[in-house]
Amino acid sequence: MAQGRCSAMAATVLLCLLSLHIESARSATFTVGGNSGWTFNAAGWTKGKRFRAGDTLVFNYNPSIHNVVAVNxxxxxxxxxxxxxxxxxxxxxxxxxxxxxxxxxxxxIGHCQAGMKIAVVAA
Structure with a gap:
């Protein structure tokens, strides 16, 4: 009987791991601004893209002149x-x-006003 419980527990653990793998496979990675990176006039970059909760945004930029701040x-x-x-x-x-x-x-100063901002809706 103990062996049957171990097999059932192993199957449950395997199913949990498989579901985690499937969920992570569905997430996508997006480079903000494409080849240009995180820069001015980025606000339109999101157009035509579909985002999901768990997707990753990658912000590539020169850190001596830009930054990224998550805001409301x-x-x-x-x-x-x-x-x-x-x-x-x-x-x-x-x-x-x-x-x-x-x-x-x-x-x-002035970067957001010059379009260095994005709004992303994740389903």
Whole structure:
């Protein structure tokens, strides 16, 4: 009887691992801005793309002149990062999308206003 329980438990663990693998296989990686990277006039880059929760956005940029800040809708509209916002500045930042609206800006003076911001809706 103990052997039967072990087999059932092994099958359950295998099914769980398989479902995790399938879920991760469905996520995609997108390089923001394509070959140009994270730069000015990026706002239109999302057009025609379908994003899902768990997809990864890769922000490639020169870290001495740009950064990436995840903001809320108000911060996106006003081009202003909240005080507690996490500022990423590696030049090769990767961010997993959460379900719903995701907003990102560069908070260097004038950059967001010049179009260095994106709004991504993840299903």
């Amino acid at each position: 809708r108000a911060g996106y509209g006003a081009c202003k990062a909240p005080k507690a916002a996490k500022v990423l500045s590696s030049g090769k930042d990767q961010i997993k999308l959460r379900k719903g609206q995701n907003y990102f800006i560069c908070n260097y």
